[in-house]
Amino acid sequence: MRFAAILISIAAFLAPCASAQTAEEVGREILTAYKNRDLEGVKRHLPPVLAMTVDKTFFKDKAIKSEVVGLRRWDGKVREVRYFATKAGVTASVYYDEDADPAKVRTFNLNKAGNTWKQALGSFLVLEKEKFAAYEGKEPPVRAAARKTPAAAPAIVQGAPQDSPNKGYVIEMADGTVVKDPTVSQLQKAFEALGEENFFITLNAPDGFITASRSGAAYDIEYKDEQGQFAAIDEMSADQAMDLFSAYIKREKTWKAKAKWRPFD
Incomplete structure (x- = not known):
């Protein structure tokens, strides 16, 4: 039953939403949640399967602590959002602050699924300004993104199973x-x-x-x-x-x- 619930929640997460938020809006909400150590705010924009693993110890993680400290001086504004395509779909790179190195910027990545933006793993990044500027200024359509990415490897579900299925996994x-x-x-x-x-x-x-x-x-x-x-x-x-x-x-x-x-x- 737990996995049925997971799959249902993932389906809901992938379903189009009439009042979908923009990448800028979602990015601002997530960054604000991290800055304020708002656990529910962080979980709200995580893919369901990841949100289930987040508990009260989340902000004790060393890497997370470092990002929270770095957000103390953030003024709550998103400078710019640019986009790029990967094999998994469209990613939004949210530029929210300057870095100590003037040639770099601090960004936060979001992945698009359906009409919804969700936090990507390894979201906090420091990028060269030139690399960020090379991303697209407008969100590419899903079909266009698919054309720009290499053909996916054969699905792991293809072919006759060589051994017995493991029920419940x-x-x-x-x-x-x-x-x-x-x-x-x-x-x-x-x-x-x-x-x-x-x-x-x-x-x-x-x-x-x-x-x-x-x-x-x-x-x-x-x-x-x-x-x-x-x-x-x-x-x-x-x-x-x-x-x-x-x-x-x-x-x-x-x-x-x-x-x-x-x-x-």
């Missing part, structure tokens, strides 16, 4: 891919599809989830179960991460022993 990826009851082979293909843009994968289970975020050639791993949420102390290679996910989906009792864990904070 759901794969979700940064590019919007969702695979229900995946096989281990499909999980392997999902890992092979990860890259700079499609950079995270979450494997939802009936009693929790495990997620991997790619950073260069390494992966940061987190999981959540009835005992709480935990993060791997050390980064993992692609092979190590896949081995861990494979053990997780196979319900191996010793899967946690494949890494050292600390409470997520």
Whole structure:
């Protein structure tokens, strides 16, 4: 039932909205929520599957703390919004402040889904002014964006399954891919599809989830179960991460022993 609710919420999130906000409006609301440490305000503009993982410890994260401190001097104004297309769709780059380096600007990324803008993972960025200026001044139509991006890799759901489906599990990826009851082979293909843009994968289970975020050639791993949420102390290679996910989906009792864990904070 929990996953049915997740899929319904994702469908609602993707559905067109008659009174959709602009990227500038959404960006301003999100930045204000971070500045004021407004947890519900942050969650409101996260994709549902990510919003579920956000709790009262969110603002204790070192990276988040750093951004909140940086927003103390923000005057609440959005300087400019520019757009670019990726394989996942259209992204809005919200320029909200100057950087200490006069050749750079501080930006915040939003992803478009349907008529709705949602916070992208790794949203806070410092960009060269030239790179920001090279983005488009107007939001490209979805079809135009699709033409500008490379053809997507074959869907991981294609082809006859090589092993049994794992009932109650759901794969979700940064590019919007969702695979229900995946096989281990499909999980392997999902890992092979990860890259700079499609950079995270979450494997939802009936009693929790495990997620991997790619950073260069390494992966940061987190999981959540009835005992709480935990993060791997050390980064993992692609092979190590896949081995861990494979053990997780196979319900191996010793899967946690494949890494050292600390409470997520």
